[in-house]
Amino acid sequence: MKTPRTPGVLSGKDLESDLVLDVDAVVIGTGAGGSIALRELARAGCNVVALEEGSDHLPEDFDQREDHMLPELFAEGGGRMTEDLAITVLQGRGVGGSTVHNTNLCKRTPTEILDRWAQKHAVLGCSVAEMEPSFAAIERDLHVTRIDDDDINANNDALRRGVKTLGWRGGNLSHNRDGCARSGFCELGCAYNGKNNARKSVLPVALSAGARIYCDVRALRVLHDGIRVSGIEARAANGRSVKIRARVVVLAASAVGSALLALQSGIHDPHYQLGQKLHIHPGAAIAGYFDDRNIDGWRGIPQSYECTEHLDFAEGSDRRVWITTAFAHPIGAATMTPGFGAAHMGAMRRYRHLVALTAVVHDETEGVVSIGDAGRPVLRYEMTPGDRAQMLKGVRAAAELLLAAGATEVAVPGVPPRIVRTRAELGRIDEDVVRPHGMPLTAVHPMGTLRMGEDPFTSVVKSTGEHHHLRGLFVADGSLFPSSLGGPPQISIYAFALHISRHIVAAARA
Amino acid sequence: MSVPPPRSPATNGAPDPGRRRVLRALGLGGLASVAGAIATIRTTGYEVDPARVAKLRFLRPWQLVVVDAAAARICLADVPYDAPGAPPTPREVQVGEFIDAFLAAASEPIQKDASSLFGFLEHGWPLACGHLHRFTALDAAAQDHVLGSLESSRLGMLRGCFHGLKSMVMMGYYRDPRTWGVLGYDGPLVNRPLDGWTEKRHLPVVKSPEKQGGS
16 A cells, blocks of 8 residues: 555555454544544554545645635535525544634534433433533543634624624634634644644544544445444445454444445434434525625634524524624625626626625424435435524524625525615515525535434434443434434534543444 | 424335435426426437537536536627637636536435426426526526526526536636636746745735724
C-alpha cells in the first residue's frame, strides 16, 4: 500500500488485495459518534478499526471552492434529498464525518429533552446529572467557548440587531475552534485547521492508542447469526473486498447511514422499528437586503448568534422554531435565490447586501429511512401540518427580525417569491410557502431511526446503545435520539457516544 | 401523522423503488410514456460540436443540447452579453460540461433521475404546456414559459424537478470565478495572504450593539 497521508489512516483506494482482519471491534463511521467510540475502545486497549466511506481530507485539501468541496464532503455529492425532492438533506462523508463541514455550533441536549427521553422513551441513565460528566468531558476535549461579541460578523450582527430591537430572546452561540482565521468557509472544510472537530481533536488520540481507520471503504452488511454479530462485510473504493471479523460492531454512520446498514443486514426487527421516526430539523432560508450597506456576509464566523424567542422544548409546544444565520457562498446563494433568468441575476447583484437567516423547526414529524435502488437510502419525510405551521411562524419571525434590523426588503424564496418591505406586509407570507415544494428547504441534522430505550416495542437499542436482540451490535450516533433536539446535535452525539462507550468497551473485552 | 405507515412484514428491509417510482409518476396521465417514446425516437437531429461530444462522459449529445438550452435561460444575464462588463454566458463557463462531469460521478439512481428529467423537459413538459415543438426547438419566450410552468407547477414533484435542474445549472455557472464579478464576491481566501484578516477589527461589522450604545 501507498504510505498513508495520515499515519494509521489507510485508503481503500490503495488496497492491493482483498482485506481480512480479526479485531475486537469495528466502528462504522468516523464522525462525532464514531470517533469517540473508536477512541474509547483504543484507549481501553482493544484492537479496533473504523471504516469510513469517504476520504481522508487534510487542511491543505480544502480549497474553499463549493464546486470542489461539496461533492467531496457531502453524501451523494450534496444531492441527497427526501424522496419527494422537497428537502435537501446535507450529511458529511469523510474522516471526521459532518464535524468536518459543520459550523461548530455547540449546545448540550436540552434538559426538557433529556427528561422526555427518560420518562416517555424509557431511556435509563440520561438525566442531566448522569450526562453531566460526558458533556463536560466533550466540551473540554473540543475546547468549547462562547463566541466573543467582537467576533460577530455583519450577517450575524443583523440578527442580533433584530433581536434587540424587537426585545426578543437571543444570544451568542458557543463554538469549538482554536486558531480560527475567521475566513467564513467553515462549511467547505477549514483550510486553517481551526476547527476542533473529530478529525483534529478526537481521532488523533484514537490513532495514537493503536486504532486504525480504513477510509474509502463502504460497509455493506453486518455479519451475524441472528443472536450475535461476527463482523462486517465491506467494499473498498477500488473494488477490493473487505471483511472484518469482530465481536463488537458499532454503527456510527449517521441516522441515515446506520439505519440503511441495519436494514441491509437483515437484522431481526420484530416490531418494525428499524429506520423509523427520522427527524431532520427542516430549515428554510429567508433573505434580507440591506441596500444601504455592504454586508459581505461570507466573511467572518458564519453562525455566531441565535434567536430563541420561538423555541422551547416541551412536547407539543407551539414554539418550536430556532432561528440563526445561514449565509451561503455563491452557488448556495444562487440556488436559494428565487426565480431564474435575468431577474435572478438581478437579485444576485445584491449579494453583497444580503443577510440570510434560517428558521429551523424542532420537528415532530417522523420520517422513514428505507432501501432504494442500488442500495441507496430513501428518506420519506413529509412535514405534518403542525410542523408546517411552525415553519410558517419561523419564516415570518425571520422576516420580522430582518425588517427590525433595517432590511430594505425581505424575500421569501417561494414560487412566486414573497417580497416584504414593511411589517404590515408580513401577511404576504402565506401558508402556501410551507406546503411541500413551496420553497426550498434544507436539513442538516438527521436523527432517530435506531432509537434507544428499554422497550423493544418502541426502540431499537437499549439505553446502553446495544441492540435489543443482536448481541454485540451497538449504535453510537444521532440515530440513538428518540426525538428531535431543537438545536445543533454534535455535542449531544459526542456526549452520548461517550456515555455509552463503557458498555461498548465491556462488550469488546468480553 | 402524515408520514407513511410502518412497513409491513412483506416489505421490511426490501428494496424500495424510491424516486424511480416518483419520477415515473411524472406521467401526467401517460404523458411521460409518450414523451419517453418520443425521446427514444427523437434523439437525432441535434447539432453539437463534435469536439464537445468527444469529451462527454455521461450526457448523450442531445441531452447536452437540452442542458445548454435550459442553462441559457436559467442563467440569462440581466444586461446584453456584448455590454461592457457583462457576465459570461453559460456556454462560456461550460455549464453543460460541468453537469456532464457532475453526473458522471453521481450514483446510478441520480443519473437515471437526470436522464428522465432531460427527456421530460425536452419532449414531455412542452407538450403539457401547449407547445408542439420540443424544448430546444422553441423560441426563448416559449422556453421561459416551459421552465416557469415547471417551477410553479401545482405538482410538488415537478417543482422539485425544476429545483434540481436549477441547482445543477447554478452550480455549473457560479462555480466559475468569471461570474463572481456579478456578485462582488472576492473568492476563496486560501490562496491569498491572510494579512490582517485574522484580526477581528478587519471584519466588516465588529462592534456589538451594547458597545455602540444599543441599536
